[in-house]
Amino acid sequence: MKKNLKRYRAFLVVLVFIAVLTVVNYKLGLKALTISANSFKEMLFVIPPVFVLLGLLDIWVPRETMVKFMGEGSGIKGVILSILLGSAAAGPLYGAFPVAAVFMKKGVKFMNILIFIGAWSTTKIPMFLFEIAALGNKFAVTRLLVDIPGIIVIAFIISRFVSKKEVEEIYARVEKINK
Structure with missing residues (x-):
């Protein structure tokens, strides 16, 4: 458990920061959350094809x-x-x-x-x-x-x-x- 917390501490710190930001300034917090979600979505479309190509490169x-x-x-x-x-x-x-x-x-x-x-x-x-x-x-x-x-x-x-x-x-x- 501690290993996972240590591994994801940067993510958790950012998550807490966005939560605090949302409480303090709802509009700005929502904007930060939207930008983060869009970046995550973009990564979901880029990373899987890259790893498929890497697997092929590694084997072929x-x-x-x-x-x-x-x-x-x-x-x-x-x-x-x-x-x-x-x-x-x-x-x-x-x-x-x-x-x-x-x-x-x-x-x-x-x-x-x-x-x-x-x-x-x-x-x-x-x-x-x-x-x-x-x-x-x-x-x-x-x-x-x-x-x-x-x-x-x-x-x-x-x-x-x-x-x-x-x-x-x-x-x-x-x-x-x-x-």
């Missing part, structure tokens, strides 16, 4: 293939594939983290995981098409041409600043969770 794509194309020795091929996979992804950023966990389990290089997350957050194809329609070709292409090298540079810098031991601990935690 052998570890050796992922290591070959996105592992330590993948070079530019891994970088390009990380950008393409991140750009082709659909859904909000929180959908990228379970995918990144499966990538870690499959032996994908840490820098390529960072690039994948960066691409998921900034270079999605639907967003690019919307920008072309709404803001014009020049803006959309310029933003993309700035973002892609920026993502690679940031991923490179982060991967250099994070020690090998810390990366190994992250991979070990992911492996522990997936068992």
Whole structure:
């Protein structure tokens, strides 16, 4: 029981806060509850398909293939594939983290995981098409041409600043969770 309370304490604190807010200011509390319910509903539509795709990726794509194309020795091929996979992804950023966990389990290089997350957050194809329609070709292409090298540079810098031991601990935690 204590373990569950500790595990969900942030949720419970927010729930109590919303209850107090609703008592103090009913309209504002109701608005906060509505926003929370809408966010929860959105997650219900995004997370199940992501986990189905992750299950398929986990079963259908052998570890050796992922290591070959996105592992330590993948070079530019891994970088390009990380950008393409991140750009082709659909859904909000929180959908990228379970995918990144499966990538870690499959032996994908840490820098390529960072690039994948960066691409998921900034270079999605639907967003690019919307920008072309709404803001014009020049803006959309310029933003993309700035973002892609920026993502690679940031991923490179982060991967250099994070020690090998810390990366190994992250991979070990992911492996522990997936068992």
